[in-house]
Amino acid sequence: MTRARTMLDKLWAAHEVLRREDGVSLLWVDRHLVHEGSHHAFAKIKERGLPVAEPDLTFAVVDHYAPTRDRMRIADPQIARMIETLRTNARAHAIRLYDLDDPGQGIVHVVGPEEGLTLPGLLINCGDSHTSTHGAFGALAFGIGATEVAHVLATQTVWQRKPKSMRITVDGELGFGVTAKDIALSWIARLGTGGAQGHAVEYAGRAIRGLSMEGRMTLCNLSIEGGARFGMVAPDQTTFDYLEGRRAAPKGTDWDRAIADWADLSSDPHAVFDREIVLDASEIAPTATWGTSPEQALPINATIPDPATADPAKAEALRAALDYMGLSAGDMLEGTPVDQVFIGSCTNGRIEDLRAAAAVLKGRKAKVPGLISPGSARIKAQAEAEGLDAVFTSAGLEWAASGCSMCVGMNGDLVAEGKRCASSTNRNFKGRQGRGARTHLMSPAMVAAAAVAGAITDVRPLLEGRQV
Amino acid sequence: MAGWSQLDGMALSLPQANVDTDQLIPARFMSVPRSEGYGAYLLHDMRRDADGTLRPDFPLNRFPQADVLVAGRNFGSGSSREAAVYALVDAGIRAVIAPSFGDIFASNAVNNGLLPARLDEATCTRLQDALADGTGPVRIDLDAQRIVLDGIEAAFDLDASWRMKLINGWDDIDLTRNHGPQIAAYKEQRSQTAPWAWPAAAD
Numbered sequence: 001m002t003r004a005r006t007m008l009d010k011l012w013a014a015h016e017v018l019r020r021e022d023g024v025s026l027l028w029v030d031r032h033l034v035h036e037g038s039h040h041a042f043a044k045i046k047e048r049g050l051p052v053a054e055p056d057l058t059f060a061v062v063d064h065y066a067p068t069r070d071r072m073r074i075a076d077p078q079i080a081r082m083i084e085t086l087r088t089n090a091r092a093h094a095i096r097l098y099d100l101d102d103p104g105q106g107i108v109h110v111v112g113p114e115e116g117l118t119l120p121g122l123l124i125n126c127g128d129s130h131t132s133t134h135g136a137f138g139a140l141a142f143g144i145g146a147t148e149v150a151h152v153l154a155t156q157t158v159w160q161r162k163p164k165s166m167r168i169t170v171d172g173e174l175g176f177g178v179t180a181k182d183i184a185l186s187w188i189a190r191l192g193t194g195g196a197q198g199h200a201v202e203y204a205g206r207a208i209r210g211l212s213m214e215g216r217m218t219l220c221n222l223s224i225e226g227g228a229r230f231g232m233v234a235p236d237q238t239t240f241d242y243l244e245g246r247r248a249a250p251k252g253t254d255w256d257r258a259i260a261d262w263a264d265l266s267s268d269p270h271a272v273f274d275r276e277i278v279l280d281a282s283e284i285a286p287t288a289t290w291g292t293s294p295e296q297a298l299p300i301n302a303t304i305p306d307p308a309t310a311d312p313a314k315a316e317a318l319r320a321a322l323d324y325m326g327l328s329a330g331d332m333l334e335g336t337p338v339d340q341v342f343i344g345s346c347t348n349g350r351i352e353d354l355r356a357a358a359a360v361l362k363g364r365k366a367k368v369p370g371l372i373s374p375g376s377a378r379i380k381a382q383a384e385a386e387g388l389d390a391v392f393t394s395a396g397l398e399w400a401a402s403g404c405s406m407c408v409g410m411n412g413d414l415v416a417e418g419k420r421c422a423s424s425t426n427r428n429f430k431g432r433q434g435r436g437a438r439t440h441l442m443s444p445a446m447v448a449a450a451a452v453a454g455a456i457t458d459v460r461p462l463l464e465g466r467q468v
Numbered sequence: 469m470a471g472w473s474q475l476d477g478m479a480l481s482l483p484q485a486n487v488d489t490d491q492l493i494p495a496r497f498m499s500v501p502r503s504e505g506y507g508a509y510l511l512h513d514m515r516r517d518a519d520g521t522l523r524p525d526f527p528l529n530r531f532p533q534a535d536v537l538v539a540g541r542n543f544g545s546g547s548s549r550e551a552a553v554y555a556l557v558d559a560g561i562r563a564v565i566a567p568s569f570g571d572i573f574a575s576n577a578v579n580n581g582l583l584p585a586r587l588d589e590a591t592c593t594r595l596q597d598a599l600a601d602g603t604g605p606v607r608i609d610l611d612a613q614r615i616v617l618d619g620i621e622a623a624f625d626l627d628a629s630w631r632m633k634l635i636n637g638w639d640d641i642d643l644t645r646n647h648g649p650q651i652a653a654y655k656e657q658r659s660q661t662a663p664w665a666w667p668a669a670a671d
Contacts, residue, residue, distance in 0.1 A: 017654040024629045028658060117667060127548055129572055145572060157651055161627065193486060193542055194545065197542075197568060197569075224572075227542070227571065248668050249668060293488075317486060409496070427547075429490040430491055435518065
């Protein structure tokens with residue numbers, strides 16, 4: 001009898017060109033996604049006079065520096081140069097570019113799935129740590145650095161030692177108003193930001209099966225915040241329904257063959273994982289971060305921890321985080337006033353996220369200013385067709401174009417020093433949204449609730465009786 | 469990239485946990501071409517006041533000649549930005565010793581000749597106590613995978629393939645191009661067994 005295999009085992013074996021004696025594998029890359037930040041890698045291959053090995057498997061997206069307002073007249077010459085460099089490189093190597101005016105433009109991890117470039121069974125690389133997002137489809141997807149990006153450009157392969165396997169099973173049913181974002185922040189709070197280092201995480205269990213593709217993408221996206229370079233969910237009917245008919249997805253007999261192959265990707269029933277974590281979905285509450293690391297997250301009804309009574313190894317980090325965030329130990333997380341809100345990013349900038357935020361905001365006014373940047377131009381168009389933009393603007397929030405925007409601030413969408421922002425993004429690191437900016441991560445619905453209350457608050461009462 | 473196997477350097481303690489990539493280099497500096505140098509951006513917002521002046525009390529400002537950092541757990545967590553490694557390397561840092569590293573950061577480090585040496589938390593703390601708020605001579609031996617600092621001798625963890633890469637200064641692209649025929653054969657086989665893995669033509 002052959003050994004029971006995990007999905008990781010199957011994906012790895014399917015992509016292994018060779019394995020060296022030291023155990024490191026050379027893997028074939030099915031899709032390589034590049035963005036403005038890939039300029040270092042293009043410079044490296046230019047220096048060597050090397051072409052892009054597989055331009056048809058390489059896709060370029062303008063996202064990190066994409067202006068969200070007045071995008072055809074870029075005032076900052078540095079930003080204009082970054083975008084222009086990507087254009088030049090895409091043109092030189094005959095790579096399909098999703099430029100600012102392209103109806104398919106958006107954040108790279110939103111565009112890939114939306115276009116059907118992301119599929120189960122593929123290996124997907126991008127010079128961005130949130131590449132784990134694509135694992136939601138049952139793909140082997142991981143972020144790489146510039147040297148590796150140059151290597152993939154030049155050879156369409158990547159050297160990698162197989163990570164250990166880890167399964168996070170979420171049984172039971174999610175409560176009302178609780179989302180994939182809350183699952184992610186909960187496990188990261190429990191295991192720590194280094195908790196899954198060296199592992200590829202497969203998410204399983206009833207609560208995961210019940211998630212939409214958008215929810216699964218949010219969950220896999222945040223894997224890296226718990227230290228895992230890879231996150232994945234076995235493909236199922238939800239996956240196939242999402243993909244069928246998408247532009248670059250297989251058609252006709254290829255589609256039938258693909259479905260048959262993809263159905264075999266799931267971990268075998270008796271597959272053994274190096275690590276197993278089990279969570280009960282019904283115990284997860286709407287969650288928000290209070291500190292400067294994604295592990296510093298709490299259920300909405302909790303109080304901010306006291307370094308004096310904390311694990312001594314973490315006490316100093318707690319003190320530093322409290323100081324940076326301008327919070328006091330023992331305060332309630334709920335009721336913390338915010339100065340502004342942001343909804344968007346590769347974590348939570350998809351249509352379902354915008355619908356959830358609109359369900360909270362409909363007919364209500366925001367007490368604080370805020371920016372909403374949809375994850376792609378197509379999502380923007382769809383949201384406008386559904387009238388969601390009107391809900392946001394009537395509430396007093398700004399509706400902008402798509403890009404990485406205020407998640408990382410490279411395009412100039414920044415949170416000012418000392419200001420507190422409720423944000424649907426992925427990192428609350430010091431200075432992430434701007435020097436001295438204070439970020440609280442939470443689900444888009446929770447961000448919308450914070451906008452309505454002017455403070456971090458439990459979204460559930462605000463969703464009562466509303467269609468989500 | 470030049471290989472190395474022995475380093476006699478000057479170590480400095482940076483005991484904070486979770487020094488993430490956004491702290492190692494804030495995103496706003498990442499559009500600079502590498503040829504201009506990234507050293508000035510290393511830990512920029514920790515080292516400098518809002519007006520850009522160096523904080524005289526920050527350890528790296530007191531001892532800019534340090535070339536080995538003894539850091540806290542989860543060093544380099546966060547984004548895949550190799551610029552975080554460029555900032556360290558361009559500032560003269562050759563090795564970081566810490567209980568744990570972000571996976572992508574560690575891989576980027578090795579690709580740039582920077583050693584990410586893993587040592588257990590207790591030993592890191594001992595080294596940091598020995599350094600206190602000053603510097604101390606450190607010897608790192610990659611062949612023996614050992615470090616000596618202030619009489620404390622310890623073996624560090626490092627992936628065997630990474631050790632060889634650091635010692636030999638290997639370049640992956642050159643290595644991989646030797647496997648060209650195997651890659652071509654793999655591609656041919658994949659196109660037969662998984663034709664759906666190629667993007668459908670635009671409609």
